Amino acid sequence: MTERTDILVIGGGLVGASLAIALDAAGLAATLVESAAPRREAPPRYSERNLALARATRNGLRELGVWTHAEASATPIRQIHVSRAGEFGSARLDAASAGVDALGWTMPARELGHALQQRLDACSGLRRLTPATVRSLQADDEGWLVRIEDAEGERTLHARLLVGADGTGSMVREALGIDTDTHDYEQTLFVCTVTPQRPLQGRAYERFSDDGPVALLPLKQDRAGLVLTVSADEAERIAAMDDEAYVDFAQQRFGWRVGRLRQPGMRFAHPIRRVAARRIVGPRAVLVGNAAQTVHPIGAQGFNLGLRDALTLAECVIDASDPGDADLLCAYAARRAPDREGVMAMSHGLVRLACLQQPLLAPLRSLGLLSGAFLPPLRDALQRHGMGFRGQPPRAVLERAP
Structure with a gap:
């Protein structure tokens, strides 16, 4: 039947x-x-x-x-800091400037x-x-x-x-x-949690480099989600690292904006396509x-x-x-x-x-990041798109009065 x-x-x-x-x-x-x-x-x-x-x-x-x-x-994200290793430009998106709490x-x-x-x-x-x-x-x-x-x-x-x-x-x-x-990026994504020396306090970081992006996301109990991209031919070597070596590697890629990264959790690897x-x-x-x-x-x-x-x-x-x-x-x-x-x-x-x-793109990339930070129309568009408001969104996701 x-x-x-x-x-x-x-x-x-x-x-x-x-x-x-x-x-x-x-x-x-x-x-x-x-x-x-x-x-x-x-x-x-x-x-x-x-x-x-x-x-x-x-x-x-x-x-x-x-x-x-x-x-x-x-955990709310109240600020997003975007930068590229070795270049002068950066962009900061802020909930307060967007008129929202997060x-x-x-x-x-x-x-x-x-x-x-x-x-x-x-x-x-x-x-x-x-x-x-x-x-x-x-x-x-x-x-x-x-x-x-x-x-x-x-x-x-x-x-x-x-x-x-x-x-x-x-x-x-x-x-x-x-x-x-289908596009194979020939990259592998590693994700885990860490404890930064200085709590993120609602700030998320996205940092780019020649080796791929790395992100740090705020979590409960002053933990942070570490998202790190490596080339596919490096994935096996990175996966074999012990915790101390992996954190040192991540520290080199991310930098010291939040102090030393510590206490890494279990790592998970995902090929990116x-x-x-x-x-x-x-x-x-x-x-x-x-x-x-x-x-x-x-x-x-x-x-x-x-x-x-x-x-x-x-x-x-x-x-x-x-x-x-x-x-x-x-x-x-x-x-x-x-x-x-x-x-x-x-x-x-x-x-x-x-x-x-x-390297010839470095000045243009830096100017692009600075434009996103200081030109209100561009900054507002980036924030709106980043918050998920693009095209004709479904009514259920639109803002409503408290």
């Missing part, structure tokens, strides 16, 4: 879960397929993957009812995942299949037939709209026959989050961009008689294009320009 649902979301990660919550809040008939069962009892760890959430993202999570479960774990927030990814699970538990109409595996996807004139295996065995669902929120290696994208543009779908919609189907675009982690735009995908899609389908209507999906894609293309161009261009080994 075939079961029916209006909207089927494949992928229960941060973006897929957020979309499912938004659809449920709108009273839409939706089903969420999660490959792994929630882990609610996982104990906190000394070193964890951390997220930088733009202000627009905080606003969206607040509208979804998620922020109330996450706020206690969040430009963004940082928090452990596990804590946001836990907050999303708490909110999912409160959904009244959402159907969740977890843990579940998608065995096949088949299109028909009215939607998609999806064969799923879970603890109860195999079942077939028919959805009028199929949403791929299933990550960089998206099965949904493959079923749609959508090609990708950009994977961009050439289309984000197909017949009665749409891609969101990393399934649509996986961007360079510089500027920490991945989840922020994906949440705006999810909230815009929910806004588009809320009053639609047919959520899979071709014109509706085309309108969604057109609305997302300025934000999506702008973020991808920014992250790619910033890496190419700020980390390019060309």
